[in-house]
Amino acid sequence: GNSVTQMEGPVTLSEEAFLTINCTYTATGYPSLFWYVQYPGEGLQLLLKATKADDKGSNKGFEATYRKETTSFHLEKGSVQVSDSAVYFCAKRTSGSRLTFGEGTQLTVNP
């Protein structure tokens, strides 16, 4: 197939907890990988990206490492904040211009 699969949500955490949102992909080649975040009532925003194997993307305390051997790009953050509450989308771009998105994972962080 040619898809992106994310862990099912919703995910609910307490402030300062550790976050992992799993993402795996299928692709015939070596795609570029992305995480997008969508805050309530807004469009998606690029959070981080990685374009080749073993690259680590990072932004705002979030990190994800491109793992070719496990075809994964899991999103992590060491200490979440209430303001991180949003929907997170994993995405890939193989050849061409289109992005393929995962289903999205709703994260709620409670104070």
Add this chain to the structure above:
Amino acid sequence: DAGVIQSPRHEVTEMGQEVTLRCKPISGHDYLFWYRQTMMRGLELLIYFNNNVPIDDSGMPEDRFSAKMPNASFSTLKIQPSEPRDSAVYFCATTANPTLNYGYTFGSGTRLTVV
């Protein structure tokens, strides 16, 4: 830079009416994408343009949907006639060069409700 501008933000219309959604891309972004977001199907790519030319419209659900990009500053997505199952949030996204992996810039979306 005002970003990708979509209008209207919200649209409520009756079944059978024509609906037109609008998008103004970021200046210099040659690629424009229309996505639809629903709870059931997530984010679906409907169509995308490069230099105002439609490249891939395989995601357009049926003939009731049409999209145009008459110039580099403007695109429309039209639904005629609209149906309740078209209710969704429609996003426009643009990028300068996908192969450089800058990522897409999304607009704030149009929430369409067809009653």
